[in-house]
Amino acid sequence: MRSKLVILGLTIVAVPALIQLALLCGMSSLLWSIQQESLAARESRAKINRLDNCMIKITEFFFLPLVSESDSAPGNRRSDSEIIAEIAAVEKEARELLDGNDYEGAAALKAAKVRAMLDEFTSIGAESLEQIRKGRTHEERNQVMDILGPAADRFAREVTGLIDFEKAQREQITELKEHDREQVKIWLLSTAILSLIASGVMAVFFTARIKTPIRRISDNLQALANNAPLQPALTSADELGALERLIHSVADEIHLAIERERSAVEMAADLICVLDESGAIVSVNEISELFLGSTPTELKGRRLSSLCLVEQILEADELVRNAIASNEAKTADLALERKDGSIIYTRWSCLWSDREEELFCVARDISREKQLQKMKMDFVNMISHDLRSPLTSMIGGLTILASGIKGELPPAMKEEAEAAIASAQKLVEFINDLLDFQKLDEGKMPLDLSDHELGAMLGEAVKVVRPLAISRSIEIEAPLENTDLVHCDRNKIVQVIINLLSNAVKFSPEDSSIRIRLSSSPKVVKVSIENPGNPIPEDFRSRIFEPFEQTPASRHQGTGLGLAICKMIVEAHDGAIGLEDLGDEDRIDQPITRFWFELKRR
Structure with a gap:
């Protein structure tokens, strides 16, 4: 040795x-x-x-x-x-x-x-x-x-x-x-x-002894960096021989990882490709034949914008430019034209690599998602036009009948008319909630932002909810004199407060009180609505703001969209919303539920 x-x-x-x-x-x-x-x-x-x-x-x-x-x-x-x-x-x-x-x-x-x-x-x-x-x-x-x-x-x-x-x-x-x-x-x-x-x-002996191993190590490192074949491994038992064999082991692991990555790319269900600075395809996986009906060889060299519909050519070029200029992944939905002329809807995620000077892209087929979205839009439009308008007309007719303008109705018939009016109004409210939720979910509901006094918005919401509270002998305590300014859409935030107050009234025992508390910092204002009653189950809190989710006690008291709409409105204002259970400050044995949301100050 x-x-x-x-x-x-x-x-x-x-x-x-x-x-x-x-x-x-x-x-x-x-x-x-x-x-x-x-x-x-x-x-x-x-x-x-x-x-x-x-x-x-x-x-x-x-x-x-x-x-x-x-x-x-x-x-x-x-x-x-x-x-x-x-x-x-x-x-x-x-x-x-x-x-x-x-x-x-x-x-x-x-x-x-x-x-x-x-x-x-x-x-x-x-x-x-x-x-x-x-x-x-x-x-x-x-x-x-x-x-x-x-x-x-x-x-x-x-x-x-x-x-x-x-x-x-x-x-x-x-x-x-x-x-x-x-x-x-x-x-x-x-x-x-x-x-x-x-x-x-x-010195000559030492140089001659280590010169060949060091040159071999240097050449193999250069070959490893260039993804070229390595020279045979040294068989010497010294440290240089061990280091050179370690380089071979690393090269084997890298090649194995590359093969695994290549296999994963080839077998992936998504379209994976590499673009150059001009947006031309450098390489693409085999799934392209299922996506676009074209082989990787046929797609190589074509610009991404050339695969898009005419109306999205500029959007595709902008996606490439933004991804190259940014160090973050950029996304966009693009409609591509297949080789047979059919359309495939895709969602692209692109990330630029400064080291490789290439744009790595993953495209997912969202045609099914687009189809479901279209079906949902058709359903919402149907509800809006085919249900809300007739219900509004029906409520108007029943209101006229119940008022006695066309002649007094027998008491039993008048009672039935008023019940029908109430049911129709609940159905209209449900339809309105559904339409609002849909607009917020799609980001199509614009916000009219300006500075508003928080106390005035609280007073407006309390005024709407007070009749329901009085009917249950519930008192609402609110700091209506507060003059803090909040930069928000007044109508949307009033709607949030009304929804939270309505829930508090529904789930509070009779002859109780609901408190609205305010706390502020130099940057945000926090609104808390506290009501007594049974606490919300622990396993339900994580999904209470999800659409159509309701606690067991409220299965038949609403649409399940109120809190989801509140969450969307608050988050559209870059705010936060949440809930917590705590004991009453006056009565320790009385559980208190607190819903809160935060908004940016002026």
């Missing part, structure tokens, strides 16, 4: 370091040798000086008494014992110097000769001193000098030879020191050169 990058990096650092360490060890040994040679040179110099001094002292000790015996004054003469003691000390020092050094080879022979000459010279010198003590005549001194002189010469020659030998050795040591200094310079230069060479070799 090849080394991993961490081991490889440590190797690159360790090899030059080991080379430098080896060179430093060699240079340290060389420096130690130089130091030892320097110490040897100093010892040799000291040895030469001491031997020279010893030779001079011994010669003086033996010759000086002979020379100065007759010339020295009696008081200045040294005793024999003093001279012998001094000679013994110098002799001891000389012998220690000769015996205390590890002489080898020629030096050992010369040292042995010096020791022999020293023994001979000291022996002759001792005999000479003994003779001087016995007879100190001039002739006797000359005889001693004749004997002692040659011995001193031999001793001096041997000592001089040893000194010359030591000087020669010292000169050799000096030459070795100079040679060693040159060696140190060579070692230093070699260390630098070898370190540079080792670093360069390891």
Whole structure:
């Protein structure tokens, strides 16, 4: 198994370091040798000086008494014992110097000769001193000098030879020191050169080791970005090999995701296509043949507007422009003409991609929805024209009969006429609610927005609902003096208040009271209508504002459109509406239902 990058990096650092360490060890040994040679040179110099001094002292000790015996004054003469003691000390020092050094080879022979000459010279010198003590005549001194002189010469020659030998050795040591200094310079230069060479070799090795994997990784990343085939994966066990294999794994996952996406697009029930900046189709899924009767190949290159009906060409071009200019999805309903000339109604959602510089679109077939919408419109128109108008005429006729203008009716017949009028009015109210709901649901009911006092609108609504409240002995408490201005459609908001108050009266017990509370902030005004009574079931609250939804207690008391209309009106004003149950502030055991809505202030 090849080394991993961490081991490889440590190797690159360790090899030059080991080379430098080896060179430093060699240079340290060389420096130690130089130091030892320097110490040897100093010892040799000291040895030469001491031997020279010893030779001079011994010669003086033996010759000086002979020379100065007759010339020295009696008081200045040294005793024999003093001279012998001094000679013994110098002799001891000389012998220690000769015996205390590890002489080898020629030096050992010369040292042995010096020791022999020293023994001979000291022996002759001792005999000479003994003779001087016995007879100190001039002739006797000359005889001693004749004997002692040659011995001193031999001793001096041997000592001089040893000194010359030591000087020669010292000169050799000096030459070795100079040679060693040159060696140190060579070692230093070699260390630098070898370190540079080792670093360069390891750098080349490291570069060669990672160059191919890095180039392969770079090429595969570029291929992955361009959606091109990747080069074969590396088999190395290091980090670069693992990274390159990870790129292959990512590429496989991306290709799998693309295939899944392509399959999902091809099998989707909606038309999915890509447009360029001009609105021309770049690609489209196979469902286009069911949608438009044309294959993707036939549609490629055609502009979206060319598929629309003539009256929607501008709308299609505007959809493309708005989607490209915006970062949000844009929608539009477009009627497209099929290949056989038939019409298909579609709802388009388009989103522009800056990265791809393409417009991604999804079109849904809403022909069935359009058909149902047309049927609903036909039904509403039928109710409006075929029911409301006859009912209005019938209410007018029955009202005339019940009033007695055409003659008094019997009491029983008059009662039936009034009941018929009430039923017809409820039916007209239902029709009006249904028409209002339809207009609001389609967004076709315009709002006449202006500033209005909230207290005045509350007073108008209370005035309408008060007769119903009085009939049930219910009191309505409202802050009619409030002068807060609300930007709204007066008639629509009054209708909301009337609907909420009517519901409150219907579901409040008799002999109770309904409270209208106001709260405001710098931006909104909140209107709350509170009434006692049974709380609304928890599971019903989430759908109470849905059309035709009624609580079990109100199944036969209305159309189920009142709260839905209130919600649509409030939301058309960018407001909010809701409900909550709470306890009575005065009676904790009395449940209170609160409907509220919020509107923007002026």
